[in-house]
Amino acid sequence: MGLTRRYRGAAAVDQLDLRLVRGEVYGFLGPNGAGKTTTMRMLMGLVRPTAGSIRLFGRPVGPASLSRVSALIEAPAFRRHLSGRRNLQALAHHARVPRERVGKALDAVRLADRADEPVTAFSMGMTQRLGLAAVLLKDPRLLILDEPANGLDPAGIVEMRRLLRRLADEGRTVLLSSHLMGEVEQICDRVGIIRRGEMVMESTVAQLRSGGALHVLAEPQESARRLLAGRVGSAAVRQDGERLLIATGPYRAAELNELLIESGHAVAELSWCEPDLEQMFLRLTEDHDDP
Numbered sequence: 001m002g003l004t005r006r007y008r009g010a011a012a013v014d015q016l017d018l019r020l021v022r023g024e025v026y027g028f029l030g031p032n033g034a035g036k037t038t039t040m041r042m043l044m045g046l047v048r049p050t051a052g053s054i055r056l057f058g059r060p061v062g063p064a065s066l067s068r069v070s071a072l073i074e075a076p077a078f079r080r081h082l083s084g085r086r087n088l089q090a091l092a093h094h095a096r097v098p099r100e101r102v103g104k105a106l107d108a109v110r111l112a113d114r115a116d117e118p119v120t121a122f123s124m125g126m127t128q129r130l131g132l133a134a135v136l137l138k139d140p141r142l143l144i145l146d147e148p149a150n151g152l153d154p155a156g157i158v159e160m161r162r163l164l165r166r167l168a169d170e171g172r173t174v175l176l177s178s179h180l181m182g183e184v185e186q187i188c189d190r191v192g193i194i195r196r197g198e199m200v201m202e203s204t205v206a207q208l209r210s211g212g213a214l215h216v217l218a219e220p221q222e223s224a225r226r227l228l229a230g231r232v233g234s235a236a237v238r239q240d241g242e243r244l245l246i247a248t249g250p251y252r253a254a255e256l257n258e259l260l261i262e263s264g265h266a267v268a269e270l271s272w273c274e275p276d277l278e279q280m281f282l283r284l285t286e287d288h289d290d291p
């Protein structure tokens, strides 16, 4: 709560409030330099907040609460001449985790069949998956992943999405950062958008998606506007140039079309438009101060 971190007087993270719900995948979204990594490092106790407080599972950040948290914040440093499996075994030994977890973690990221090759032979995506396997060794309740989709090809991204969903369905909580709305929208239950260290919007993905509209081009325009406002409520009707944007679900298209035609209007267009979440993200994170 009120989490703040300053570097030489400038706030990298500014009065941030972030609450995670058990079993959710939360997307922490922001452009480069917005403060995502700094926030994650504070959650892991790697960076000390300048102000504000953090509680993990109801406790302050410390060895007890952190024992249930696993993070992938920077590119994982593996010993590249050793195999993927040997690397994980070394990490498991270091973290005092039973050795059997190595096989389970490799299975979870579908790397078991290549795990005995040296990491030098791994593609970037495989190394990323090995990083995720390392995160799973501890059997964490909270996973903190900084840009986990970086370097993955489209198939790898789909696979990671499934894996994260499965982990959340098992009751684990996942906090992941990204600078791509498209990615977050597909993986996450909730999204928080951060700009210059401040949270500018937080919402469920379902709510964001419901922000689409029916686009109507009908003549005569003013009469069509009044008629539609009478049916769906004037707050749901907005003029956008020649078009009317009706904030309602696509399922009402047929009903509104019939209403317009039966009352003698000419309908040139009536179509459902999904909300442009990428545009919304860009608008929210635009740097107004830049020339």
Ligand SMILES: Nc1ncnc2c1ncn2[C@@H]1O[C@H](COP(=O)(O)OP(=O)(O)OP(=O)(O)O)[C@@H](O)[C@H]1O
Residues within 6 Å of the ligand: 007, 011, 012, 030, 031, 032, 033, 034, 035, 036, 037, 038, 039, 179
């Ligand atoms: N150790 C540090 N010393 C000084 N400034 C820092 C330090 N770490 C981060 N910053 C500054 O804090 C701000 C936020 O950086 P941060 O890495 O948290 O952003 P980010 O959202 O993770 O960005 P990216 O998507 O590029 O990783 C940036 O302006 C950065 O220059």
